[in-house]
Every structure is written in structure tokens, then in C-alpha cells.
Amino acid sequence: xxxxxxxxxxxxxxxxxxxxxxxxxxxxxxxxxxxxxxxxxxxxxxxxxxxxxxxxxxxxxxxxxxxxxxxxxxxxxxxxxxxxxxxxxxxxxxxxxxxxxxxxxxxxxxxxxxxx
Amino acid sequence: xxxxxxxxxxxxxxxxxxxxxxxxxxxxxxxxxxxxxxxxxxxxxxxxxxxxxxxxxxxxxxxxxxxxxxxxxxxxxxxxxxxxxxxxxxxxxxxxxxxxxxxxxxxxxxxxx
Numbered sequence: 001x002x003x004x005x006x007x008x009x010x011x012x013x014x015x016x017x018x019x020x021x022x023x024x025x026x027x028x029x030x031x032x033x034x035x036x037x038x039x040x041x042x043x044x045x046x047x048x049x050x051x052x053x054x055x056x057x058x059x060x061x062x063x064x065x066x067x068x069x070x071x072x073x074x075x076x077x078x079x080x081x082x083x084x085x086x087x088x089x090x091x092x093x094x095x096x097x098x099x100x101x102x103x104x105x106x107x108x109x110x111x112x113x114x115x116x
Numbered sequence: 117x118x119x120x121x122x123x124x125x126x127x128x129x130x131x132x133x134x135x136x137x138x139x140x141x142x143x144x145x146x147x148x149x150x151x152x153x154x155x156x157x158x159x160x161x162x163x164x165x166x167x168x169x170x171x172x173x174x175x176x177x178x179x180x181x182x183x184x185x186x187x188x189x190x191x192x193x194x195x196x197x198x199x200x201x202x203x204x205x206x207x208x209x210x211x212x213x214x215x216x217x218x219x220x221x222x223x224x225x226x227x228x229x
Contacts, residue, residue: 004159034216043120043219044205093160095217105217107152107160 002028004096006108013084013115021079021111023094029074030096034105035067038091050077084115118143122206122220129196129227137191137223139180139206147208149173149182149189150217154203163191163204196227 003026013019023033032051036044048064050056050071058064066088068080077096081088091112095105122139129135141147148167152160164173169184178193191204206220 006159009157036219041124041221043221044217046216049216095160104162104165109157109159 002026002096002098002106004030004094004106004108006094006111008111009109010112011114013113015085015115016083018080018082019084019113021081021092021094021113023077023079023096023108025075025096025098025106028096028098028106030077030098031074032097033071033077034095034097035069035077035079036093036095038093038110044093047079081113084113086115089113089115118147118208118210118218120206120208120218120220122204122223124221125203125224127223127225129225131198131227131229132195133227135191135193135196135200135225137204137206137225139189139191139220140187141189141206141208142187143208143210145210146184147210149180150207150209151178151180151189151191152205152207152219154205154222156202160205196225198227198229201225201227 005024007022035047038044047062048056048058052074056069071077093110095107097105119142150165151163153163154160164175166173166182172181180191203222203224205222207217
């Protein structure tokens with residue numbers, strides 16, 4: 001199947017700094033990319049949906065100024081956690097879908113963010 | 117709106133045991149249903165899916181049947197292997213709802229020799 005690569009796999013940062021997470025579709029063009037957040041023993045929570053070349057659509061309750069999403073090309077989307085705080089510590093997962101009506105999405109391996 | 121409820125884990129089984137992981141859904145329409153699997157250190161992979169009532173999805177010995185009357189999509193496998201140890205996510209998507217997946221909380225399966 002298609003491969004989605006997420007980088008880094010884990011990151012530790014200090015409070016107040018910003019962290020960028022990359023999501024790449026390696027062998028297909030991703031029209032749409034999704035960013036999820038997963039708390040321990042909880043389901044994946046959709047944070048935002050991004051379509052290449054347009055602004056991301058954020059889910060209710062997700063701060064767009066804190067979680068900056070850029071989808072500048074058909075193979076790359078980035079999530080930047082700005083001014084990170086310990087409560088932002090979580091597991092972040094991206095997924096990518098090819099085409100608008102194709103419902104199958106391919107997932108990255110996730111990024112474990114720890115803010116100290 | 118959409119929601120998915122699946123049994124909590126971890127589920128610990130001996131090799132060759134029968135597996136059932138329950139999943140039920142609520143939706144305002146008729147969603148497509150999925151099971152994803154996440155092996156340690158890897159991303160989520162689609163395991164199987166069903167798009168309408170009475171459809172049966174199957175892959176790698178796993179099966180799940182879309183039951184509209186009980187709003188369920190339980191995952192089953194007749195004989196599990198150690199290599200099946202992973203976290204399993206049930207998910208639904210309602211076409212026309214922005215094609216957004218709604219996930220259950222995930223169930224960790226541990227298979228022991």
C-alpha cells in the first residue's frame with residue numbers, strides 16, 4: 001500500500017518553544033491530509049483537515065494559532081505546535097488521502113511530543 | 117453525529133485462541149465501517165472494511181460483518197498468532213460528512229505462546 005512517513009517519531013522540547021512535525025506521502029500525491037491527536041487510552045481526535053494549496057479546516061475547540069498546519073505541496077504537510085506547553089504533550093498522527101472521493105487514508109507512524 | 121465504541125483492552129490471549137473485539141457505532145446515516153491495526157512502532161494500517169449492511173470485510177484471517185440491526189462491526193479471528201499482537205481501532209466514516217473518520221479508543225491485543 002501507499003506509504004506515509006512522519007518525522008520525527010518522537011521529540012522533547014522545552015516549554016515556550018515551537019515544534020514542527022512533518023508528514024510526507026512517499027509514493028502518491030495526497031490531495032487531503034489529516035492531523036490527529038491521541039491521548040493515552042483515548043481515541044484519535046481529529047484536529048484539522050488540510051487540502052493542498054488552501055487553508056486548513058480546524059475542528060471545533062482546536063486553536064488554529066497554536067497548531068499551525070501547512071500543506072504547501074501534494075506530498076508534504078506540516079504541523080507546528082507553537083509556544084508549546086506540557087499539556088500539549090501527546091501523540092500526533094497524520095494521515096493522507098489521494099483524491100477527494102477515495103475514502104481510504106494512509107497513516108504515518110505518529111510523533112510522540114513531550115514538552116518539559 | 118458519528119461515534120464508535122469498542123471494548124477496552126488489553127485483551128490477552130493464548131496463541132490459536134479465538135478473538136472477538138466488539139465495536140458498535142452510532143450515526144445519523146449509513147456509514148462505512150473500518151478496522152485499522154497499529155503494530156508496535158508503526159502507523160495505522162487498514163485491516164478490513166465494509167460499506168453497507170450485511171457486507172463482510174475480511175483480511176489476514178480477520179473478519180467483521182456490518183450489522184445494521186445491532187449497529188455493530190465486531191472483529192473476529194478464529195486462531196490468533198503472536199504476530200497479531202497490536203492495537204486495533206474500529207472506525208466509521210459518513211459519506212458527505214466531510215469524509216472524516218471517527219475512531220474508537222483502540223483495543224490492545226496481546227497474544228502469548
